[in-house]
Amino acid sequence: MQVTAMDIYRLLPQTNCEDCDEPACGEASCMAFATKLSEKESQLELCTELSEEAFAKLEALLAPAVREITIGTGDKTITIGGDEVLYRYELTYYNPTALVIDIADNLDDAEFTERVKNIEETEFERIGEMLTLDAIALRNASGDAVKFAEAASKLKNAKLPLILCSFDPVAMKAALEKVGDGRPLIYAVNEANMEEMAALALEYNCPVTIFSPNDLEKMKQISRTLREKGINDIVLDPGTFVGEGIGDSLDDFVMIRRLAVEERDDDFRFPILGIPALTWLYEKDEVQGGIKEATIAATLMNKYADVLIFHGTNIWELIPVLTLRQGIYTDPRKPQAVDPGLYEFGEVDQNSPVLMTTNFALTFYTVEGDIKGKTNAYLLVLDTEGRAVDVSLAGGQLNAEAVADLIKETEIEAKVDTRTLIIPGLSAPVSGEIEDESGWNVLVGPRDSSGVPGFIEELKEKS
Amino acid sequence: MDKMSQLLKLLEKTDYIEINEFRMDFEELELQLMPAVQRVVQQAVTKQAAVQETMKKMEAIEFAPPIKDYPGEVAQVQLGAGSRKPVYLGGQQALYRFEEPQPNPPVVTFDVFDIPMPGLPRPIREHFSDVMDHPGDWAKKAVKDFGANMVTIHLIGTGPKVMDKTPRQAAEDIEEVLQAVDVPLVIGASGDPQKDPIILEAAAAAAEDERCLLASANLDLDYKKVAKAAVDYNHAVLSWAITDINMQKTLNKYLMKEGLTQNDIVMDPTTCALGYGIEFSIDVITRTRLAALKGDKDLQMPMSSGTTNAWGSREAWMKNDAWGPTDYRGPIWEIITGLTMMLCGVDIFMMLHPLSVQLLSEIGSTFTKEYLTTDSPDISNWITELE
Numbered sequence: 071m072q073v074t075a076m077d078i079y080r081l082l083p084q085t086n087c088e089d090c091d092e093p094a095c096g097e098a099s100c101m102a103f104a105t106k107l108s109e110k111e112s113q114l115e116l117c118t119e120l121s122e123e124a125f126a127k128l129e130a131l132l133a134p135a136v137r138e139i140t141i142g143t144g145d146k147t148i149t150i151g152g153d154e155v156l157y158r159y160e161l162t163y164y165n166p167t168a169l170v171i172d173i174a175d176n177l178d179d180a181e182f183t184e185r186v187k188n189i190e191e192t193e194f195e196r197i198g199e200m201l202t203l204d205a206i207a208l209r210n211a212s213g214d215a216v217k218f219a220e221a222a223s224k225l226k227n228a229k230l231p232l233i234l235c236s237f238d239p240v241a242m243k244a245a246l247e248k249v250g251d252g253r254p255l256i257y258a259v260n261e262a263n264m265e266e267m268a269a270l271a272l273e274y275n276c277p278v279t280i281f282s283p284n285d286l287e288k289m290k291q292i293s294r295t296l297r298e299k300g301i302n303d304i305v306l307d308p309g310t311f312v313g314e315g316i317g318d319s320l321d322d323f324v325m326i327r328r329l330a331v332e333e334r335d336d337d338f339r340f341p342i343l344g345i346p347a348l349t350w351l352y353e354k355d356e357v358q359g360g361i362k363e364a365t366i367a368a369t370l371m372n373k374y375a376d377v378l379i380f381h382g383t384n385i386w387e388l389i390p391v392l393t394l395r396q397g398i399y400t401d402p403r404k405p406q407a408v409d410p411g412l413y414e415f416g417e418v419d420q421n422s423p424v425l426m427t428t429n430f431a432l433t434f435y436t437v438e439g440d441i442k443g444k445t446n447a448y449l450l451v452l453d454t455e456g457r458a459v460d461v462s463l464a465g466g467q468l469n470a471e472a473v474a475d476l477i478k479e480t481e482i483e484a485k486v487d488t489r490t491l492i493i494p495g496l497s498a499p500v501s502g503e504i505e506d507e508s509g510w511n512v513l514v515g516p517r518d519s520s521g522v523p524g525f526i527e528e529l530k531e532k533s
Numbered sequence: 534m535d536k537m538s539q540l541l542k543l544l545e546k547t548d549y550i551e552i553n554e555f556r557m558d559f560e561e562l563e564l565q566l567m568p569a570v571q572r573v574v575q576q577a578v579t580k581q582a583a584v585q586e587t588m589k590k591m592e593a594i595e596f597a598p599p600i601k602d603y604p605g606e607v608a609q610v611q612l613g614a615g616s617r618k619p620v621y622l623g624g625q626q627a628l629y630r631f632e633e634p635q636p637n638p639p640v641v642t643f644d645v646f647d648i649p650m651p652g653l654p655r656p657i658r659e660h661f662s663d664v665m666d667h668p669g670d671w672a673k674k675a676v677k678d679f680g681a682n683m684v685t686i687h688l689i690g691t692g693p694k695v696m697d698k699t700p701r702q703a704a705e706d707i708e709e710v711l712q713a714v715d716v717p718l719v720i721g722a723s724g725d726p727q728k729d730p731i732i733l734e735a736a737a738a739a740a741e742d743e744r745c746l747l748a749s750a751n752l753d754l755d756y757k758k759v760a761k762a763a764v765d766y767n768h769a770v771l772s773w774a775i776t777d778i779n780m781q782k783t784l785n786k787y788l789m790k791e792g793l794t795q796n797d798i799v800m801d802p803t804t805c806a807l808g809y810g811i812e813f814s815i816d817v818i819t820r821t822r823l824a825a826l827k828g829d830k831d832l833q834m835p836m837s838s839g840t841t842n843a844w845g846s847r848e849a850w851m852k853n854d855a856w857g858p859t860d861y862r863g864p865i866w867e868i869i870t871g872l873t874m875m876l877c878g879v880d881i882f883m884m885l886h887p888l889s890v891q892l893l894s895e896i897g898s899t900f901t902k903e904y905l906t907t908d909s910p911d912i913s914n915w916i917t918e919l920e
């Protein structure tokens with residue numbers, strides 16, 4: 071049930087700004103603006119010609135199937151939700167799943183500081199993007215309100231937004247008194263604490279989670295009740311069962327999202343939260359636990375989790391999950407490409423080697439990572455419309471003529487004396503043709519670009 | 534604070550009071566407390582009434598699971614016959630378990646090779662180094678020690694640039710594996726478009742009536758020969774297209790023209806590994822399964838995943854201290870690659886690492902159960918219980 075440009079156009083002024091000097095929306099016509107809005111590439115606020123009523127109607131029409139919710143404030147803000155479709159190929163998914171690490175309020179000072187630092191500093195670079203964690207979940211493990219509040223104060227200056235986890239409204243209030251102005255996510259409302267938690271969410275204007283394990287009817291009831299109280303920033307936790315119960319959790323997640331997207335059921339149009347950390351209730355072995363936790367996280371991320379709380383912090387466990395997130399949340403409408411042309415690495419001169427690769431983002435950044443700081447070279451990046459080496463070879467975008475043109479266009483011949491091009495090992499089948507077409511010598515490099523610095527070293531030794 | 538004012542303080546925060554075991558000095562109560570208690574009780578009652586009002590409203594809200602009707606269904610393919618215990622793939626009539634549990638759980642087939650494969654990643658070699666010289670022993674270990682539902686024998690050695698084994702030698706290897714285990718087999722060749730059909734034909738003849746899956750037919754080789762071998766010797770065919778739903782449709786149509794039916798074909802829409810285009814596979818596989826349930830006869834076959842592609846990813850094999858040990862990264866890479874495909878509808882997985890196989894199967898086995906029929910632990914106190 072995606073909104074079309076026509077649906078939007080009907081509610082716009084349809085005047086194409088006849089009376090204004092220049093369309094404030096920045097588009098040539100109302101229809102063009104409608105198209106942009108339907109693709110989420112413009113903001114409704116830009117049109118200055120809307121009546122209050124039309125604006126309200128349009129706002130409701132444009133509201134995503136899943137409400138967008140912010141956690142945190144200022145430069146410590148993350149946004150979750152915002153999705154419109156069940157399958158990414160239909161459009162794209164919005165707002166990557168927030169990856170959160172828990173911290174217990176009863177850790178001693180040193181451990182606490184160490185863990186926060188670890189969470190803040192976790193990073194992994196992939197395809198030119200620095201992948202990091204998004205928030206910290208403070209867990210009222212002590213069951214003690216004072217301890218919880220103290221721990222919350224310690225997190226006031228943390229670099230990431232917070233989730234406060236306690237079912238005890240007294241503890242929640244104590245913590246909110248310390249950090250409530252930072253818009254933490256309250257976790258969680260259940261049937262027993264509903265009135266008090268709802269009051270706190272309203273008092274501190276914080277988003278709030280509903281915890282209703284394996285009971286979507288109860289979840290719907292609580293959601294409706296909260297909404298009637300005027301609470302709109304809601305996150306849903308239908309329970310994460312990490313053993314055989316994972317089948318139920320998957321069903322719960324899928325049902326919630328299907329109700330939101332296909333049936334526009336207002337009680338379920340909210341982001342979903344999963345807790346792979348629960349793995350550690352049953353698994354104490356660090357390696358087994360880490361592998362299982364990553365597995366559960368990947369399962370839930372594939373089926374619509376918008377927030378995931380982890381307990382394990384080992385990088386080998388987080389890398390696969392961060393990578394999955396990066397893949398799922400790429401926009402299928404846009405090729406993952408970098409600008410083609412000439413790139414320089416390190417100190418280059420007229421004797422530096424010349425390498426060639428394609429402009430697929432994954433390929434380019436992999437090669438870049440392998441040579442940056444490790445060797446000095448020129449890199450010619452061929453426009454393959456964002457395709458990998460063997461893909462573009464198979465599809466014909468990587469061909470001798472294209473490479474010869476690239477050599478001319480980049481004017482590399484004016485920069486180097488050599489006329490030798492090092493091509494990827496996988497493109498060996500066209501090496502002869504490239505020689506004929508460009509007049510350069512071609513050297514077939516290693517199959518994997520991690521071998522490039524070594525390959526260049528060897529060349530130097532030989533000459 | 535004296536006892537009484539303590540009690541009063543307590544009462545202020547309470548929504549309701551139980552007067553079951555309420556004992557105190559009557560005089561004291563009457564003199565000092567009665568008015569105060571009355572007030573608190575009154576407040577509590579009003580509050581309670583409001584809560585009850587909400588509860589009543591809440592109870593009136595009902596929930597119906599969002600179940601859909603699907604005009605089409607996935608064909609069921611039997612693998613294994615004759616001396617094999619059969620395994621069934623496909624047969625789904627709905628997309629999700631809460632709509633209709635699938636009749637058959639996802640199946641894992643362990644990769645076994647006809648040559649020792651020194652190039653396999655270390656975390657895998659570790660488990661199989663003692664049996665790599667004999668495909669029969671290798672297959673046996675996969676089944677006995679690691680619970681494989683099936684075994685894939687890759688006849689890599691038939692590659693002209695590998696060992697150039699003859700069709701006859703290939704047939705012998707197949708016989709060795711058939712003797713060693715009683716699970717169904719997938720038979721893979723070396724990937725050489727000229728030689729593969731000949732090898733698959735010889736292997737198919739050697740395994741007559743055992744209903745193996747011949748891997749694979751694609752548009753770059755003599756798929757007619759592969760299809761004919763399957764029809765002649767009673768096997769199924771893996772129909773492989775490279776992340777392209779139209780290519781898949783075309784190939785399936787061609788294969789059915791050669792005499793195969795929906796129940797003799799398994800599709801391989803290509804598994805791009807985690808981090809190496811997994812999103813392309815997600816899209817193609819999702820679209821394929823949705824098309825099947827909508828009734829597209831050319832796409833209603835079960836699907837297969839070459840999950841072992843995951844081991845080609847750098848993050849799975851490359852040594853890098855900043856990324857942690859490959860012993861853990863590798864298996865997780867394989868699990869997440871397979872799992873993601875499984876959640877999009879894939880039915881059979883070609884895999885290498887025992888732990889990956891185990892975790893994938895655990896999750897897959899829930900697909901045949903009804904919603905809310907498993908005993909789940911109480912997690913309502915996780916916040917304090919987690920260590």
Ligand code: B12
Pocket residue numbers: 425426427428430432433436437456457458459460461462463464465466467492493494495496514515516517518519520522775776777780804805806809810813842845
């Ligand atoms: C994802 C994928 C796709 C995606 C595209 C992704 C993209 N944007 O490129 C899609 C689904 C669209 C696709 C389409 C096709 N694909 Co495709 N695809 C793949 C897959 C799974 C991964 C490719 C990838 O991302 N590699 C990762 C990048 C980083 O690798 P790379 O660019 O090669 O870079 C490495 C090396 O080349 C080297 N390197 C790079 N630069 C340099 C530079 C120097 C100097 C040196 C020394 C080294 C070096 O180091 C890098 C890191 O290791 C591969 C199989 C596989 N596992 O490799 C098949 C594969 C490449 N595809 C294949 C085919 C046949 C196709 C199609 C023709 C099929 C079709 N449907 O028609 C189309 C072609 C489309 C087109 N070009 O028009 C075949 C190619 C067979 C062959 N060699 O001839 C493969 C190998 C699958 C197979 N086993 O058959 N594909």
Ligand code: SF4
Pocket residue numbers: 082083084085086087093094095096097098099100103116117118119
């Ligand atoms: S600003 Fe509003 S009225 Fe003017 S062209 Fe844009 S959409 Fe139409």
